[in-house]
Amino acid sequence: MSQHASPTHGNDADHPHGKPHQEMQEVGGISMAYFVVFALLLILLFATVDIAFRTLGPFGPVIAMAIATTKAVLVVLFFMHVKHASKLTWIFAGAGLLWLAILFGLTFGDYMTRSWNDAVPATTHEAQTSPFTGLPNQ
Amino acid sequence: MTTLDLQLPHPRRDYLAAGNTIKSWLLTVDHKRIAILYLISVTIFFFIGGAAAGVLRWELLTPAGDFTTSETYNRTFTIHGVVMVFFFLIPAIPGILGNFLIPIMIGAKDMAFPKINLASWYIYMVGGILSLASMLIGGVDTGWTFYTPYSTSYSSSAVVLMGTGILITGFSSIFTGLNFIVTIHTMRCPGMTWFRLPLFIWSHYATALIMILGTPVLAITIAMVAVDRVFGIGFFDPDKGGDPLLFQHLFWFYSHPAVYIMILPAMGVISELVACFSRKPVFGYAAVAVSSLAIAVLGFLVWGHHMFVSGQSPYAGLVFSILSFLVAVPSAIKVFNWTFTLYKGRISYATPMLYVFGFLGLFTIGGLTGLFLAALAVDIHVTDTYFIVAHFHYIMVGGSVMAYMGGLHFWWPKITGRMYNERWAMLSAILMFIGFNLTFFPQFVVGYLGMPRRYHEYAQEFQVLNVLSTAGATVLGAAYIFPLTYLLYSLFKGPRAGNNPWRATGLEWQTTSPPPTFNFDKTPVVTEPPYAYDVEDDEEFDVIHPQGGQTV
Amino acid sequence: MSSSSLSSTSAPKVPGDPGSADPGQAVHAHANPALAHHFDDLQQQHEAHTLGMWAFLATEIMFFGGLLVAFVVSTTMYPVAFDIAARQLDWQVGTMNTTVLLCSSLSMALAVHFARVANRKMTMLMLLLTVFLGTAFLGVKAYEYSTKWNHHLVPGASYNFEPWQHHPDEAETRLMTRAGVLTANGELNASALPAFQTRTQLFYGYYFTLTGLHAVHMIIGAGVILWLVFRVSKGQCLGDGSNFVEMTGLYWHFVDIVWIYLFPLLYLMDRSS
Numbered sequence: 001m002s003q004h005a006s007p008t009h010g011n012d013a014d015h016p017h018g019k020p021h022q023e024m025q026e027v028g029g030i031s032m033a034y035f036v037v038f039a040l041l042l043i044l045l046f047a048t049v050d051i052a053f054r055t056l057g058p059f060g061p062v063i064a065m066a067i068a069t070t071k072a073v074l075v076v077l078f079f080m081h082v083k084h085a086s087k088l089t090w091i092f093a094g095a096g097l098l099w100l101a102i103l104f105g106l107t108f109g110d111y112m113t114r115s116w117n118d119a120v121p122a123t124t125h126e127a128q129t130s131p132f133t134g135l136p137n138q
Numbered sequence: 139m140t141t142l143d144l145q146l147p148h149p150r151r152d153y154l155a156a157g158n159t160i161k162s163w164l165l166t167v168d169h170k171r172i173a174i175l176y177l178i179s180v181t182i183f184f185f186i187g188g189a190a191a192g193v194l195r196w197e198l199l200t201p202a203g204d205f206t207t208s209e210t211y212n213r214t215f216t217i218h219g220v221v222m223v224f225f226f227l228i229p230a231i232p233g234i235l236g237n238f239l240i241p242i243m244i245g246a247k248d249m250a251f252p253k254i255n256l257a258s259w260y261i262y263m264v265g266g267i268l269s270l271a272s273m274l275i276g277g278v279d280t281g282w283t284f285y286t287p288y289s290t291s292y293s294s295s296a297v298v299l300m301g302t303g304i305l306i307t308g309f310s311s312i313f314t315g316l317n318f319i320v321t322i323h324t325m326r327c328p329g330m331t332w333f334r335l336p337l338f339i340w341s342h343y344a345t346a347l348i349m350i351l352g353t354p355v356l357a358i359t360i361a362m363v364a365v366d367r368v369f370g371i372g373f374f375d376p377d378k379g380g381d382p383l384l385f386q387h388l389f390w391f392y393s394h395p396a397v398y399i400m401i402l403p404a405m406g407v408i409s410e411l412v413a414c415f416s417r418k419p420v421f422g423y424a425a426v427a428v429s430s431l432a433i434a435v436l437g438f439l440v441w442g443h444h445m446f447v448s449g450q451s452p453y454a455g456l457v458f459s460i461l462s463f464l465v466a467v468p469s470a471i472k473v474f475n476w477t478f479t480l481y482k483g484r485i486s487y488a489t490p491m492l493y494v495f496g497f498l499g500l501f502t503i504g505g506l507t508g509l510f511l512a513a514l515a516v517d518i519h520v521t522d523t524y525f526i527v528a529h530f531h532y533i534m535v536g537g538s539v540m541a542y543m544g545g546l547h548f549w550w551p552k553i554t555g556r557m558y559n560e561r562w563a564m565l566s567a568i569l570m571f572i573g574f575n576l577t578f579f580p581q582f583v584v585g586y587l588g589m590p591r592r593y594h595e596y597a598q599e600f601q602v603l604n605v606l607s608t609a610g611a612t613v614l615g616a617a618y619i620f621p622l623t624y625l626l627y628s629l630f631k632g633p634r635a636g637n638n639p640w641r642a643t644g645l646e647w648q649t650t651s652p653p654p655t656f657n658f659d660k661t662p663v664v665t666e667p668p669y670a671y672d673v674e675d676d677e678e679f680d681v682i683h684p685q686g687g688q689t690v
Numbered sequence: 691m692s693s694s695s696l697s698s699t700s701a702p703k704v705p706g707d708p709g710s711a712d713p714g715q716a717v718h719a720h721a722n723p724a725l726a727h728h729f730d731d732l733q734q735q736h737e738a739h740t741l742g743m744w745a746f747l748a749t750e751i752m753f754f755g756g757l758l759v760a761f762v763v764s765t766t767m768y769p770v771a772f773d774i775a776a777r778q779l780d781w782q783v784g785t786m787n788t789t790v791l792l793c794s795s796l797s798m799a800l801a802v803h804f805a806r807v808a809n810r811k812m813t814m815l816m817l818l819l820t821v822f823l824g825t826a827f828l829g830v831k832a833y834e835y836s837t838k839w840n841h842h843l844v845p846g847a848s849y850n851f852e853p854w855q856h857h858p859d860e861a862e863t864r865l866m867t868r869a870g871v872l873t874a875n876g877e878l879n880a881s882a883l884p885a886f887q888t889r890t891q892l893f894y895g896y897y898f899t900l901t902g903l904h905a906v907h908m909i910i911g912a913g914v915i916l917w918l919v920f921r922v923s924k925g926q927c928l929g930d931g932s933n934f935v936e937m938t939g940l941y942w943h944f945v946d947i948v949w950i951y952l953f954p955l956l957y958l959m960d961r962s963s
């Protein structure tokens with residue numbers, strides 16, 4: 001087993017991983033980062049609501065998801081301490097997202113290419129404007 | 139070579155002797171006892187699934203549907219598939235051999251999460267009992283694949299109950315996978331670097347990756363089917379705006395990688411056995427190790443090959459076809475490397491090695507036929523015929539089950555401290571090989587000729603081949619019952635095994651048979667690569683006449 | 691020739707004393723009570739717990755993810771019907787609820803901090819605050835569900851989507867005309883109605899399944915946090931033993947992240963006029 005100087009192996013209250021890092025300012029012993037991130041999350045929430053009411057065309061959902069992802073990344077890095085965690089933790093955190101991307105990607109690959117070979121072009125308005133065609137009940 | 143003598147003159151303190159109350163077994167957190175719990179329940183499920191297979195094969199003796207009604211036949215093949223896939227193949231090697239061996243092989247005292255390990259067995263049992271309960275109230279007639287909208291909107295069978303059972307068992311799989319991954323990452327003993335790990339560990343690590351990333355998608359899919367059925371929403375029903383292919387995408391996203399859950403642990407077993415019984419290190423260790431990971435990753439990219447004729451986009455079919463060819467490459471690498479391990483090895487024909495030979499031939503056939511199926515044009519011709527049935531049984535039964543039997547026999551002395559009767563064991567292995575081929579080879583032929591699967595009756599011209607297949611199934615059934623009897627017998631009357639009857643390498647053989655509760659008296663330190671066999675060394679195994687052995 | 695040597699390392703945690711009646715006991719004099727017997731040291735234990743929880747969260751990503759993929763596929767199939775259906779959700783209530791949940795994330799993060807520095811009172815306070823906020827979230831959701839029930843928007847036998855009964859605004863009217871439910875004159879097109887009911891019901895099927903699944907996760911999380919409060923009140927799970935609090939925090943933050951995605955996907959779909 002590994003030889004360690006002490007049973008807690010350099011663990012202390014805020015550094016259970018034993019990795020020293022430049023800590024943000026503290027307020028009464030609590031890292032300021034928590035409050036800054038919280039404020040950012042609220043700001044981004046209001047941004048999300050705001051852009052929902054603007055006409056942004058096809059970019060609307062993209063921007064909404066980008067904002068949501070920014071919020072998620074803030075929570076993951078700071079509230080969930082991944083910023084100071086081991087590289088392995090980063091890999092574990094990222095693996096789920098990568099696999100979800102596989103599920104999304106190949107499934108959408110099917111739906112979006114179904115109409116490529118269509119002999120008869122789509123007739124209804126919804127079928128013509130939809131990214132997917134060739135589906136039941138369109 | 140002399141085995142390290144850890145026989146200390148004191149009362150038995152192996153894990154089997156550490157408490158003999160029911161409570162000490164049902165509330166154990168010892169990974170070895172949990173493995174035994176799995177062994178008992180997995181075996182029971184195996185014979186239930188096998189009985190269902192017996193009913194199917196009996197019906198198929200004659201072209202007419204005279205033994206069962208079509209309804210009963212549908213429910214029977216469903217229970218056969220559900221039990222064999224979810225309650226036997228997926229948990230067997232990981233739950234029994236994986237749970238028992240992984241901590242020992244890496245030099246640890248237990249898994250990272252012993253209580254979660256026990257929980258995973260209980261969850262498996264709850265799920266299994268629910269699924270069997272659904273059988274008692276009439277069963278399910280959708281096939282283990284639960285295709286929609288039949289399963290959601292039209293079938294009047296116990297879909298929700300059986301689905302719930304499978305969903306719950308999925309969490310057993312997830313917990314097992316979690317435990318394996320964290321244990322292998324964090325609890326290796328000093329000196330046990332990644333490339334000194336036995337290939338059994340690499341395979342189980344890859345298996346655990348699939349368990350964690352794939353099983354949740356099955357869980358949510360079954361939950362959606364249940365919601366669909368109960369609330370009539372129509373996620374997957376075209377009449378209600380849904381798409382049946384959405385179900386198939388979600389279902390096969392898990393169920394294809396699931397087949398790699400079923401085969402990767404078997405491959406890990408084969409690596410261990412082939413090295414020991416050729417007295418050579420596995421050829422191309424790094425390639426075999428990395429190919430396990432490659433199979434796990436690539437296995438997630440090919441699910442659409444189950445949907446070539448479903449109406450999915452032909453372009454998607456194209457992509458899935460190419461990727462399906464690609465996923466065969468790492469498996470082929472393994473087969474080549476095992477074969478090169480045999481080359482110029484000092485080969486012995488003990489029972490575990492007989493199972494290795496069976497595996498190598500049958501898995502190769504199964505795998506090659508998989509390549510045929512990856513080709514779109516061929517697949518369209520043989521889809522939903524017995525060709526497919528034969529293909530996956532060659533891999534699942536000819537591959538996985540053979541490897542499971544080989545592993546069970548190889549590690550039996552370690553797990554139980556007893557040796558089985560070698561003659562009965564060899565006879566069973568040979569009988570199993572004969573029975574298997576007699577059962578399933580005719581199915582390739584009859585499938586290619588057009589006999590559809592999941593039908594209780596068939597055209598007259600297929601009868602001869604079906605009779606052969608049923609005859610084979612009878613032989614195979616007997617071949618499975620023999621090990622049940624002689625292995626059970628060995629528990630009471632078998633000769634006591636030494637610590638290392640096979641003179642194998644690996645940390646599990648450096649501790650007592652059976653091991654003590656915390657696996658090692660002193661934490662091992664590893665300094666050498668794995669499989670340090672010497673092909674020149676011609677000393678016999680001390681199996682039939684074990685030296686030493688524990689005092690009672 | 692052996693493949694591995696069994697040389698003993700210094701300070702083994704499990705003594706190999708053959709005469710010991712119970713060789714499993716860790717009798718090492720200064721073994722930390724927070725350290726489980728099968729781990730070598732606290733760092734290994736912490737790493738194992740963290741990796742285990744993140745692996746579990748990866749399974750949760752795939753669990754919710756499967757449902758989300760299905761939802762996104764269906765949304766893309768029926769963008770207009772889903773849009774109209776989504777507009778019946780109260781975005782203001784949703785925004786307030788999201789704020790409540792973000793606050794609970796902050797209180798949970800603080801609870802983890804206080805647990806690490808072994809401040810028993812503040813840990814309990816923050817944990818209780820988290821449960822309180824989480825319960826408030828669930829209460830609001832229950833209120834939303836009940837309004838949906840009253841408006842016949844719960845899938846099943848009683849489902850009946852009739853937004854035109856409740857004075858739709860200009861944007862909704864335009865959308866319904868596009869969907870063919872309203873004619874150019876603003877009259878109801880009975881023949882288009884069944885498909886429209888089906889598709890909007892599908893949206894609500896997803897709404898209830900997604901938010902219901904999320905709510906179940908929150909209920910479980912709240913239960914675990916209450917159990918934590920009980921243990922912390924007895925002085926456990928603090929300092930070196932605070933892993934449990936930290937892992938619960940990871941779970942709670944994850945459930946929060948799921949809502950961060952659900953909220954815009956369900957409530958804020960194209961609200962532009």
